[in-house]
Amino acid sequence: MTLTSPSGDTRSDFSRMRPVPDNLVGDLNHVNAFTGDRLAAxxxxADAPWARERATGLGARVWDPTILKAARDANRVLPELRRLDRLGHEVHDVDFHPAYHQLMALGFGSGVHSLAWTADQPGAHTARAVLTYLWNQIDGSTACPIGMAYAAVPILRSQPELAPWAEKVVVEGYDPADVPIVGKSAGTIGYFMTEKQGGSDLRANVTVARPVGARGPGETYLVNGHKWFASVPMADCYLTVAQTEGGVSCLLVPRRRADGTLNRIRINRLKDKLGNKANASSEIEYHDAEAILVGEEGKGVRTILSSAEYTRLDFAVGSAGLMRAALSQGLYYNDERTAFSSPLSALPIQAPVLADLVLEWAGAAHLGFRVARAEDHQDDVSEKLVSRLLTPVAKFWNCRRVSSVVEEVMQSIGGNAYIEEHPLPRYYREAPLNAIWEGTSNMMVMDVGRVLAREPKAVEPVLDEIRPVAAEHPLLAAAMREIEELxxxxxxxxxYLVTKIALAVQAALLVEHAPTPVAEAFIASRLGTGWGPGYGTLRGVDVAAVIDYARLG
Ligand SMILES: Cc1cc2nc3c(=O)[nH]c(=O)nc-3n(C[C@H](O)[C@H](O)[C@H](O)COP(=O)(O)OP(=O)(O)OC[C@H]3O[C@@H](n4cnc5c(N)ncnc54)[C@H](O)[C@@H]3O)c2cc1C
Incomplete structure (x- = not known):
C-alpha cells in the first residue's frame, strides 16, 4: 500500500519500516585464489617456485567479478550450430557468446594448457597442475579444450607431419579464426573417439580409414564414419580413431585442409547437456575426411591412450579445483552469515560438516598434486610406477568425490546456493562429468587391475612412501596390510582396493604436508571406525583447526 503524506511523501509502508538486517552474503571477490590457498601455494x-608469479596472476582472476560474470554468461547463453551460411554453403560453424572467447583467451593466454611443455624448469607439470586447479575454479567448459591441448602435445611432437599443429598448440594465446593452421597465431585440438556403440571400448569402433596412396605413419588417409561425442568441434584439428587394414588406428584430422577448404566433416548437432554448457559437444560424421596417420596402423588405442595419463591427471586435479571452488564459496558464506546469533561456521552441527568437506578437498588436492609430481620425475623408475598406478586411482577418487562435496557445500549454504545467480548451481552441474569422460570410474578401476596384473610390483613404491608414516599411525599400518593382501x-x-589405495595415500600425504589436526582427523575418520559416509559425523576432532586450513587468507 502506498501512502501520500501531507508533505507529499509517497514511500510505501515497507520502506517506512525499520531497516531489515538482511544477513545476505555478497560475492567472494576480495581474495587471491592462489596466494590465499595455503595448500596450492x-x-x-616446494616444487616450482619459479611459477609463483604466474600462479598469483591467475589466482587474482579466479574471484574477479568480470571473470565470474564471463563464466556465468558463457554457460547461460548456449553455443549454436550454424551448418549453412546465408548462401547455403556448408560451414559447420559454432557461434559462442563472446564470454566464451574471453575465457579461452585468458586460459590459453595464461599457459594453463602448455606450461608443462614450455617452461623447461623443474616441476613444470606440477606448476601446470596448480594452474589447472585454479582454472577449474573459474570454468569447467573451457577446461576441456585446455586439458586436451595439454595432453596432446607429446603425440603432436611425435611425428614431423604434425609439426604445424604441435607448434601452434603450445603457444600462449588464443586465435579463434577458422582458417588453416598455418595462418593462425595459436591452435586448439579436440579428441574424437566415442561412437554410438560405446566410448569405453574403442576397439569396437566402426569408423574406417583407408590410405589415399602409401600407408603408414604420416601418410594421408580418408576417414568415413561418425563420432557420437565430439567436444570442441571448432578446434583446428582432432585426434581420432578408426579401423584400418592393420586394425584400430589413430589419425589427426585437420578442420581445414591446406587449400583452406573445410575438411569433409559434418557437425550434425550439438548435445543438450546437463552442464559444461559453454563447451560445444557435438555429433559429427566423416565423409572422406582427410587425415594423417599417427603412429603405426593397428596401434591406435595405444597411441591415443599414451595421452591418457595427462588427461586423467588433469581431471583429477581439476576435480580438486572444483571442490576448492565450492568450498571457498561455502566457507566464505558460512563465516559471513549468522543464525541463532552465531556465524554458521561455528554452529556445533554445521562446523563438523565443513571440516569433513575440508578433509575431502585436502586429500583430493594432495593426491592430485602427488601424481603431477610423479609426472615431473619420469626418469626415475619408482616415480614412473607411482604415476602409472596413482593416475587412475586419483582420477577415480577425485572425480567420484567431487559431486558429493559440491552438493554438501550447497546444503551448507542453503537456498541461496540453489539460485542461478550463485556459482554453486554451475559447479553442481559440472561435478559429475569428470567421472564420465576420459575413462569412466569403472575404466579407472580396470586400469588399476591391469597395472597390477602386468606389474605386480607397481604398488611397492606407493607402499614404500606410506610405510614410514604408517609406523606412527596404526590405522594407516592396518590399511597398508589390507592393501598388500588385496x-x-x-x-x-x-x-574396494582402489578406494583403499586412494585413502591410504591421501592419509600419508596429509601427514607429510598438512597441519596435524587435518591429518589426524582424516586418518581417524577415513581409515577408522565411528565415521559415517554422510558428512559431519567427525568425532573427537579439532574441527576449528581443520576448517582453518581451508580458509582463504
Ligand atoms: C559432455 C561430454 C563430452 C564428451 N566429449 C567427448 C569428446 O570430445 N570426445 C570423445 O571421444 N568422447 C567424449 N565424450 C564421451 C565420453 O568419453 C564417454 O561418455 C565415456 O568414455 C563413456 O563411454 P559411454 O558413454 O559410451 O559409456 P559406455 O562405454 O557404454 O559405458 C557405460 C557404463 O558401463 C561401464 N562399463 C563399460 N564397460 C565396462 C566393463 N568392461 N566393466 C565394468 N563396467 C563397464 C562404464 O564404466 C559406464 O559406467 C563426452 C561425454 C560427455 C558426457
Whole structure:
C-alpha cells in the first residue's frame, strides 16, 4: 500500500519500516585464489617456485567479478550450430557468446594448457597442475579444450607431419579464426573417439580409414564414419580413431585442409547437456575426411591412450579445483552469515560438516598434486610406477568425490546456493562429468587391475612412501596390510582396493604436508571406525583447526 503524506511523501509502508538486517552474503571477490590457498601455494613453493608469479596472476582472476560474470554468461547463453551460411554453403560453424572467447583467451593466454611443455624448469607439470586447479575454479567448459591441448602435445611432437599443429598448440594465446593452421597465431585440438556403440571400448569402433596412396605413419588417409561425442568441434584439428587394414588406428584430422577448404566433416548437432554448457559437444560424421596417420596402423588405442595419463591427471586435479571452488564459496558464506546469533561456521552441527568437506578437498588436492609430481620425475623408475598406478586411482577418487562435496557445500549454504545467480548451481552441474569422460570410474578401476596384473610390483613404491608414516599411525599400518593382501586378488575386490589405495595415500600425504589436526582427523575418520559416509559425523576432532586450513587468507 502506498501512502501520500501531507508533505507529499509517497514511500510505501515497507520502506517506512525499520531497516531489515538482511544477513545476505555478497560475492567472494576480495581474495587471491592462489596466494590465499595455503595448500596450492605450498605446492608451488616446494616444487616450482619459479611459477609463483604466474600462479598469483591467475589466482587474482579466479574471484574477479568480470571473470565470474564471463563464466556465468558463457554457460547461460548456449553455443549454436550454424551448418549453412546465408548462401547455403556448408560451414559447420559454432557461434559462442563472446564470454566464451574471453575465457579461452585468458586460459590459453595464461599457459594453463602448455606450461608443462614450455617452461623447461623443474616441476613444470606440477606448476601446470596448480594452474589447472585454479582454472577449474573459474570454468569447467573451457577446461576441456585446455586439458586436451595439454595432453596432446607429446603425440603432436611425435611425428614431423604434425609439426604445424604441435607448434601452434603450445603457444600462449588464443586465435579463434577458422582458417588453416598455418595462418593462425595459436591452435586448439579436440579428441574424437566415442561412437554410438560405446566410448569405453574403442576397439569396437566402426569408423574406417583407408590410405589415399602409401600407408603408414604420416601418410594421408580418408576417414568415413561418425563420432557420437565430439567436444570442441571448432578446434583446428582432432585426434581420432578408426579401423584400418592393420586394425584400430589413430589419425589427426585437420578442420581445414591446406587449400583452406573445410575438411569433409559434418557437425550434425550439438548435445543438450546437463552442464559444461559453454563447451560445444557435438555429433559429427566423416565423409572422406582427410587425415594423417599417427603412429603405426593397428596401434591406435595405444597411441591415443599414451595421452591418457595427462588427461586423467588433469581431471583429477581439476576435480580438486572444483571442490576448492565450492568450498571457498561455502566457507566464505558460512563465516559471513549468522543464525541463532552465531556465524554458521561455528554452529556445533554445521562446523563438523565443513571440516569433513575440508578433509575431502585436502586429500583430493594432495593426491592430485602427488601424481603431477610423479609426472615431473619420469626418469626415475619408482616415480614412473607411482604415476602409472596413482593416475587412475586419483582420477577415480577425485572425480567420484567431487559431486558429493559440491552438493554438501550447497546444503551448507542453503537456498541461496540453489539460485542461478550463485556459482554453486554451475559447479553442481559440472561435478559429475569428470567421472564420465576420459575413462569412466569403472575404466579407472580396470586400469588399476591391469597395472597390477602386468606389474605386480607397481604398488611397492606407493607402499614404500606410506610405510614410514604408517609406523606412527596404526590405522594407516592396518590399511597398508589390507592393501598388500588385496593386490593378490585385485579382480575380486577392484573398487574396494582402489578406494583403499586412494585413502591410504591421501592419509600419508596429509601427514607429510598438512597441519596435524587435518591429518589426524582424516586418518581417524577415513581409515577408522565411528565415521559415517554422510558428512559431519567427525568425532573427537579439532574441527576449528581443520576448517582453518581451508580458509582463504
Ligand atoms: C559432455 C561430454 C563430452 C564428451 N566429449 C567427448 C569428446 O570430445 N570426445 C570423445 O571421444 N568422447 C567424449 N565424450 C564421451 C565420453 O568419453 C564417454 O561418455 C565415456 O568414455 C563413456 O563411454 P559411454 O558413454 O559410451 O559409456 P559406455 O562405454 O557404454 O559405458 C557405460 C557404463 O558401463 C561401464 N562399463 C563399460 N564397460 C565396462 C566393463 N568392461 N566393466 C565394468 N563396467 C563397464 C562404464 O564404466 C559406464 O559406467 C563426452 C561425454 C560427455 C558426457
Amino acid at each position: 605450498g605446492v608451488v613453493d 593386490v593378490e586378488t585385485p579382480e575380486d575386490t577392484a573398487r
